[in-house]
Amino acid sequence: xxxxxxxxxxxxxxxxxxxxxxxxxxxxxxxxxxxxxxxxxxxxxxxxxxxxxxxxxxxxxxxxxxxxxxxxxxxxxxxxxxxxxxxxxxxxxxxxxxxxxxxxxxxxxxxxxxxxxxxxxxxxxxxxxxxxxxxxxxxxxxxxxxxxxxxxxxxxxxxxxxxxxxxxxxxxxxxxxxxxxxxxxxxxxxxxxxxxxxxxxxxxxxxxxxxxxxxxxxxxxxxxxxxxxxxxxxxxxxxxxxxxxxxxxxxxxxxxxxxxxxxxxxxxxxxxxxxxxxxxxxxxxxxxxxxxxxxxxxxxxxxxxxxxxxxxxxxxxxxxxxxxxxxxxxxxxxxxxxxxxxxxxxxxxxxxxxxxxxxxxxxxxxxxxxxxxxxxxxxxxxxxxxxxxxxxxxxxxxxxxxxxxxxxxxxxxxxxxxxxxxxxxxxxx
Numbered sequence: 001x002x003x004x005x006x007x008x009x010x011x012x013x014x015x016x017x018x019x020x021x022x023x024x025x026x027x028x029x030x031x032x033x034x035x036x037x038x039x040x041x042x043x044x045x046x047x048x049x050x051x052x053x054x055x056x057x058x059x060x061x062x063x064x065x066x067x068x069x070x071x072x073x074x075x076x077x078x079x080x081x082x083x084x085x086x087x088x089x090x091x092x093x094x095x096x097x098x099x100x101x102x103x104x105x106x107x108x109x110x111x112x113x114x115x116x117x118x119x120x121x122x123x124x125x126x127x128x129x130x131x132x133x134x135x136x137x138x139x140x141x142x143x144x145x146x147x148x149x150x151x152x153x154x155x156x157x158x159x160x161x162x163x164x165x166x167x168x169x170x171x172x173x174x175x176x177x178x179x180x181x182x183x184x185x186x187x188x189x190x191x192x193x194x195x196x197x198x199x200x201x202x203x204x205x206x207x208x209x210x211x212x213x214x215x216x217x218x219x220x221x222x223x224x225x226x227x228x229x230x231x232x233x234x235x236x237x238x239x240x241x242x243x244x245x246x247x248x249x250x251x252x253x254x255x256x257x258x259x260x261x262x263x264x265x266x267x268x269x270x271x272x273x274x275x276x277x278x279x280x281x282x283x284x285x286x287x288x289x290x291x292x293x294x295x296x297x298x299x300x301x302x303x304x305x306x307x308x309x310x311x312x313x314x315x316x317x318x319x320x321x322x323x324x325x326x327x328x329x330x331x332x333x334x335x336x337x338x339x340x341x342x343x344x345x346x347x348x349x350x351x352x353x354x355x356x357x358x359x360x361x362x363x364x365x366x367x368x369x370x371x372x373x374x375x376x377x378x379x380x381x382x383x384x385x386x387x388x389x390x391x392x393x394x395x396x397x398x399x400x401x402x403x404x405x406x407x408x409x410x411x412x413x414x415x416x417x418x419x420x421x422x423x424x425x426x427x428x429x
Contacts, residue, residue, distance in 0.1 A: 006225035008207070008324075012044070013105050015131050016138055016226060019197070020114030021187050023150040024140040024211045025219050026053075027245040030112050032220060032237040045227045046109040048100040057097040058113040060089040061130070062123060066115070068158065069274045075159045076264030098130065108227050118183035121196060128200050135205065137197045138226070140219055141190050141318075142211040143332045144307035148188075149297040150247040157248075157282050159273055161260045164253075168303045172310075190332065191317025203322035210327030222326050245286075250295040251349045252285050255357060259415070276364050276415060283370035284360030285353065294350075308333045361415055 010016060020026055030053040033040065037047050049057070059066030065087040072086070101109045111131070117139070119127060128135050152167050162170070170180045171188065179185070186193060198206045209222050220234040248256065259281060263273055299307065311333030319329060360370050368374040 005228070008222065008225040008326075009228050010108055010136050010226050011134070012108065014108050014134050014136050015101060016108065016110045016136050016223075017116070017127065017131055018110065018112035018138045018140070019119070020117035021139070021141060021147070021190070021193070022114040022117070023147045023154065023247075024114075024142045025216075026112070026114045026140065028239050029140075029219050029223065029234070031239045032234040033110060033112065033223075035237055036233055039233060040227070040229065041107075043227075043229055043233070044107050045229065046101065046104055046107045048097050048109060048111070054097060054111050054113045055115075056089040056093040058094075058111070058116055060091050060093040061127065062115065062119060063088055064115055064118075068278065069271065071270040071274075074267040074269050075260065075273050076161060077267070094130070101131075110223075110227070115183075117187040117193060119196075120182075120186065121200075124196055125200050135201055136226075137201055137206045138209065138223075139194055139197065139206065140209045140211055141194075141332065143311050143334055144188065144190075145299055145304050145311075145334065146213075148303070148307065149299060153248045153253050153297055156253055156256045156260060157278060159260050159263060159270075159277070161257065161264050163257065164297065165300060165303075168299070172303075172306055189314070190311075191314035194318045194323055195321050198321045198323050204324075206321075206323040208318060208323050208325050208327075210325065210329060210331055212327060212331045215327070218327055247297070248285060249290045250297050251353055252290075253297055255349050255353060256281065256285070259357070262415070276361050280360035280364035280370050281357045282360075284356040284363075287371065288352070288356055 018026075018029075033047045034052045037050075040047055048054075055066050058064075065071060065085060067087040067089060070086040097111065101111075116127065148168065148171065149164070151171075152164050155167075160167075166175075167180075169175050170178055171184070173179055173185065186196075194206065194208055207222070207226065209219055211219060217235045220237075221231075223229075224231060224234055256277075259277060263277065315329040315332045318325065318332075359372075363370055363372045
């Protein structure tokens with residue numbers, strides 16, 4: 001950092017509220033902030049709490065169901081709001097966050113969780129009232145053509161069962177009978193999103209960072225300057241592979257979509273879905289390294305054109321709002337010639353993807369995490385004399401001898417049995 005302060009530098013005691021949007025590099029930024037928490041504190045910046053992000057306090061303030069493992073009901077079942085919903089964090093989480101910030105008012109502080117981008121006008125005003133008059137809003141944006149495929153792949157991890165093309169029709173508001181939630185629409189309408197927060201705190205207290213793949217360090221560099229940090233404190237932090245929130249590839253989403261549809265058809269309870277699918281199948285898939293030849297999820301050409309049209313309109317709204325802009329607004333509406341790959345069947349999914357899914361379910365069903373990381377149980381003996389039972393062969397060795405279709409069928413049968421009976425399907429010796 002040079003001797004001259006950056007023109008982006010926020011005043012001492014400022015409360016930087018990073019409201020997202022999702023899939024704009026938020027996870028990598030949050031992990032860098034959390035990993036450097038003590039160094040930030042030594043530099044006059046507080047990243048409150050001890051988690052990677054502020055999911056719990058922000059979720060509590062918004063009364064959002066962010067504790068997925070505690071959700072009730074079944075996959076595909078309409079949610080009925082209750083007086084006490086265990087999937088909504090207690091308000092004490094928010095109070096604890098604010099108390100920590102208030103205990104050290106001279107330091108700059110950072111609050112970051114992307115569902116805040118879903119907030120309606122009234123909730124956004126409540127946020128600012130609660131955080132205080134020194135609130136500065138930071139909004140990270142990316143062109144819709146890049147966000148939407150990743151967004152769809154992300155919602156699949158939460159049991160959604162709508163194919164990409166149908167979901168895009170809903171996301172663009174073209175299906176009046178089945179639109180996406182109003183909260184998601186608020187996050188996707190970037191122009192109105194920026195104008196909403198600017199109208200509450202004033203445009204001089206809003207910074208918009210435009211994410212562009214050609215400038216991968218733009219977000220962290222902007223936060224370093226906003227917070228008065230030494231150059232590289234955040235930018236040079238390398239997120240370990242285990243902490244990266246990579247988007248699923250096309251064939252992985254095809255498998256997960258069909259698993260979700262099966263769970264919905266059989267009214268699988270949410271707790272079982274989280275345990276076996278989200279923490280088993282999804283965790284295993286995310287931990288694998290996809291091949292360079294594995295296709296990504298791409299938009300159909302009609303959707304790419306629609307994104308360019310909307311992006312241009314959003315850019316004009318943002319420019320007219322008078323907020324501070326970092327990056328190139330034109331990158332919100334790039335002209336793309338993207339076409340979606342035709343959806344395939346389970347038989348077209350590579351063996352290693354199917355195997356990872358089966359392994360994730362088996363590992364979770366046997367209480368050994370997603371990667372067989374927990375110690376295996378003691379081998380039982382087959383008789384009173386202590387003769388060990390015959391060892392079962394290594395699942396990965398056996399699986400390699402089966403076709404992809406056979407592996408997918410085994411996954412479907414075993415998962416359905418587990419979710420129906422709450423017991424693992426017995427294996428034959």
